Amino acid sequence: MSRKTLETKAESAEETASRPTLRTVAAEAGVAVTTVSRALADDPRIAESTRKRISEIADRLGYVPNRAAQRLRTGRTKVISLLINPRHEFLSFTSEFLGGMYEGLSGTGYAINITADSLGEDRLDAIRNIRRHSLADAIVFTRTECFDDRARYLLEHDFPFVTHGRTDFMTPHPFVDFDNEAFVRLAVERLVEKGRQHVCIVMPNEKYTFGQHLRFGARQAAMTHGVRLTVPGAVDLDSEPDEIAAMLRGLHGGPDAPDSYICVGEVSALITLACLNDMGLTQGQEVDVLAKRASPISNHFRPRIETIDEDLRATGRAMAKVLLGRMSGEPVEDLQILLKPEGPFSVSS
Amino acid sequence: MSRKTLETKAESAEETASRPTLRTVAAEAGVAVTTVSRALADDPRIAESTRKRISEIADRLGYVPNRAAQRLRTGRTKVISLLINPRHEFLSFTSEFLGGMYEGLSGTGYAINITADSLGEDRLDAIRNIRRHSLADAIVFTRTECFDDRARYLLEHDFPFVTHGRTDFMTPHPFVDFDNEAFVRLAVERLVEKGRQHVCIVMPNEKYTFGQHLRFGARQAAMTHGVRLTVPGAVDLDSEPDEIAAMLRGLHGGPDAPDSYICVGEVSALITLACLNDMGLTQGQEVDVLAKRASPISNHFRPRIETIDEDLRATGRAMAKVLLGRMSGEPVEDLQILLKPEGPFSVSS
DNA sequence: AACGTCTATTGTAACGTTGCAAACCGTGGT
DNA sequence: ACCACGGTTTGCAACGTTACAATAGACGTT
Numbered sequence: 001m002s003r004k005t006l007e008t009k010a011e012s013a014e015e016t017a018s019r020p021t022l023r024t025v026a027a028e029a030g031v032a033v034t035t036v037s038r039a040l041a042d043d044p045r046i047a048e049s050t051r052k053r054i055s056e057i058a059d060r061l062g063y064v065p066n067r068a069a070q071r072l073r074t075g076r077t078k079v080i081s082l083l084i085n086p087r088h089e090f091l092s093f094t095s096e097f098l099g100g101m102y103e104g105l106s107g108t109g110y111a112i113n114i115t116a117d118s119l120g121e122d123r124l125d126a127i128r129n130i131r132r133h134s135l136a137d138a139i140v141f142t143r144t145e146c147f148d149d150r151a152r153y154l155l156e157h158d159f160p161f162v163t164h165g166r167t168d169f170m171t172p173h174p175f176v177d178f179d180n181e182a183f184v185r186l187a188v189e190r191l192v193e194k195g196r197q198h199v200c201i202v203m204p205n206e207k208y209t210f211g212q213h214l215r216f217g218a219r220q221a222a223m224t225h226g227v228r229l230t231v232p233g234a235v236d237l238d239s240e241p242d243e244i245a246a247m248l249r250g251l252h253g254g255p256d257a258p259d260s261y262i263c264v265g266e267v268s269a270l271i272t273l274a275c276l277n278d279m280g281l282t283q284g285q286e287v288d289v290l291a292k293r294a295s296p297i298s299n300h301f302r303p304r305i306e307t308i309d310e311d312l313r314a315t316g317r318a319m320a321k322v323l324l325g326r327m328s329g330e331p332v333e334d335l336q337i338l339l340k341p342e343g344p345f346s347v348s349s
Numbered sequence: 350m351s352r353k354t355l356e357t358k359a360e361s362a363e364e365t366a367s368r369p370t371l372r373t374v375a376a377e378a379g380v381a382v383t384t385v386s387r388a389l390a391d392d393p394r395i396a397e398s399t400r401k402r403i404s405e406i407a408d409r410l411g412y413v414p415n416r417a418a419q420r421l422r423t424g425r426t427k428v429i430s431l432l433i434n435p436r437h438e439f440l441s442f443t444s445e446f447l448g449g450m451y452e453g454l455s456g457t458g459y460a461i462n463i464t465a466d467s468l469g470e471d472r473l474d475a476i477r478n479i480r481r482h483s484l485a486d487a488i489v490f491t492r493t494e495c496f497d498d499r500a501r502y503l504l505e506h507d508f509p510f511v512t513h514g515r516t517d518f519m520t521p522h523p524f525v526d527f528d529n530e531a532f533v534r535l536a537v538e539r540l541v542e543k544g545r546q547h548v549c550i551v552m553p554n555e556k557y558t559f560g561q562h563l564r565f566g567a568r569q570a571a572m573t574h575g576v577r578l579t580v581p582g583a584v585d586l587d588s589e590p591d592e593i594a595a596m597l598r599g600l601h602g603g604p605d606a607p608d609s610y611i612c613v614g615e616v617s618a619l620i621t622l623a624c625l626n627d628m629g630l631t632q633g634q635e636v637d638v639l640a641k642r643a644s645p646i647s648n649h650f651r652p653r654i655e656t657i658d659e660d661l662r663a664t665g666r667a668m669a670k671v672l673l674g675r676m677s678g679e680p681v682e683d684l685q686i687l688l689k690p691e692g693p694f695s696v697s698s
Numbered sequence: 699a700a701c702g703t704c705t706a707t708t709g710t711a712a713c714g715t716t717g718c719a720a721a722c723c724g725t726g727g728t
Numbered sequence: 729a730c731c732a733c734g735g736t737t738t739g740c741a742a743c744g745t746t747a748c749a750a751t752a753g754a755c756g757t758t
Binding site: 064066067068069071072077086087094095098099102111112113114115116119129132133134135241267270271273274277278296297299300301302 | 413415416417418420421426433435436443444447448451460461462463464465468478481482483484590616619620622623626627646648649650651
Binding site: 383384421423 | 740745
């Protein structure tokens with residue numbers, strides 16, 4: 001219950017008066033403000049002895065730099081915005097991804113700031129807001145589309161960003177992507193091993209770039225293994241249960257229905273399972289469902305389903321690396337990373 | 350593909366040179382900087398005619414106030430931080446909640462900023478960081494505990510905050526809570542209607558305050574309806590599938606096992622269903638599971654389960670109201686809202 | 699002893715905003 | 729014609745920081 005338990009010692013000092021500034025520290029140390037600023041920024045022009053003395057005094061006084069002043073002066077925020085659509089995203093998804101980014105950014109002074117897009121009417125509002133009010137130095141987003149308006153906007157304004165997934169734009173930009181072609185090949189292989197002959201992909205909306213990769217990879221895999229492949233019209237990713245239901249009923253109306261399904265998300269897998277169940281088809285018997293797993297939730301589906309993991313922590317780490325590279329002006333070719341189910345490798349190399 | 354499609358007209362003007370400031374606008378309008386500042390802040394001291402003229406010029410030039418400068422000058426951020434634990438929270442949960450807060454804050458100039466706690470080693474780090482760096486004017490968090498360290502810290506430092514859920518502290522603080530006693534009474538009633546005689550609550554961890562409310566409400570309801578009640582040792586909310594499994598196996602070892610379960614979250618419901626299934630018990634036959642529903646995900650559980658909704662959008666709206674009240678210094682008694690399954694009413698009234 | 703050279707530190711000026719005290723100006727009362 | 733008085737507007741200063749140019753001092757060279 002005592003204050004002590006919740007406070008660091010620097011904080012308790014800070015409590016007494018108004019917050020110490022560079023001026024306070026400078027006065028205490030008997031040096032100029034500039035010197036303190038430099039000393040705390042580890043500027044090599046400051047002698048090691050004074051640097052140490054000053055940083056001790058700063059600690060003792062509980063000095064914390066004023067972010068607003070730093071931002072005003074430098075124009076930089078030291079913040080990275082992660083855009084999410086709270087209607088779509090599982091936080092369990094975001095958790096690993098965030099953790100990875102956090103790891104990758106630790107020690108750099110950058111903070112991660114989650115921003116909800118899609119609260120206003122226009123999805124770009126959130127991004128415009130960030131840019132116009134300088135709320136972040138860079139932006140990250142997922143569910144990248146072939147002709148993504150967010151990416152386009154940011155490219156046009158030369159605002160640093162990294163996407164999870166690729167676009168079809170001619171102008172190259174930094175990205176980190178999961179190799180969905182490899183994923184779907186692996187998935188088909190697994191289903192074939194279980195004796196399945198006719199695979200169907202529960203496709204995400206066509207607008208998502210990775211849908212194209214899935215389609216392509218699945219064609220390849222189906223050829224290789226000599227199995228039938230059905231790629232029905234797109235269903236909105238992680239949503240639209242009615243559409244999935246309609247699609248499945250359509251497929252199972254005739255004589256040549258799929259005997260296995262590949263889902264790209266856990267929610268769509270859950271919906272698929274429910275629909276199949278409603279049609280009297282049991283997972284593991286008449287059909288098999290395989291899902292990309294990004295959270296532990298699919299462990300609790302019954303009957304159990306097949307899963308293939310996407311390492312989102314590694315994705316987050318890669319994201320951080322690319323982000324820092326982008327902000328320090330590295331060439332874009334070095335900032336495009338494709339993560340294989342097996343491990344990472346750079347597209348350029 | 351053209352720029353026009355993605356830009357507002359104010360933005361394109363802004364593009365040409367460096368960003369316009371108050372000085373720019375003042376020069377253009379032939380008035381003092383202060384006048385522009387006041388005009389744009391709708392200060393009554395500025396004549397309506399000049400106010401209008403200035404704001405037109407500001408629009409034309411694409412003037413956007415510099416947030417960093419405002420923050421430095423005023424010490425206020427106009428930001429509210431929503432703390433979330435990405436390991437626990439569904440974003441589908443957060444979506445409605447966020448939307449409600451957004452509605453409640455629209456027009457006030459406040460922005461919502463989602464911050465992940467629990468990325469560092471100490472949960473309080475995130476909050477300390479916000480306070481020390483003045484990253485927000487107020488903090489909101491969920492999953493409030495009886496002796497919540499976050500609430501304690503913020504109370505000690507007199508930092509504005511609102512909790513989702515109550516604490517057991519003597520010092521009153523603003524909160525918005527769902528009436529879980531009412532919820533559990535309703536839940537028991539529903540299960541009794543289905544002919545169930547022995548209800549079990551899959552309890553959240555004891556540290557959460559709402560666990561106490563559940564326990565109390567369930568006792569009342571069980572008495573009223575004359576059914577058996579089992580309240581086993583706590584299980585961590587939305588997690589620890591092994592613990593749930595062990596608990597259920599324990600309960601179903603003897604002759605007097607529950608025939609129905611109340612779950613406070615959808616993930617715990619899913620886990621419970623999986624465990625029951627693994628024991629050969631089918632939902633809707635040997636047992637019934639009822640869950641509090643905060644997202645559409647439970648619609649896809651098969652067999653279907655009973656649900657009772659918590660209106661998270663209304664919760665978010667209430668949150669915003671309380672938040673604004675807290676920041677404008679309203680008395681704390683007016684800032685404690687308990688939302689019934691039926692509708693809202695203030696604790697104080 | 700004067701000179702240049704290097705290192706460590708200093709002082710000044712901004713970044714863009716808002717609060718405060720002062721000034722302006724047309725109006726109306728005396 | 730003077731003064732007081734609203735309603736408007738202005739100028740100055742400051743928030744806390746960092747960039748830049750300038751300075752002070754130490755040291756080796758000529």
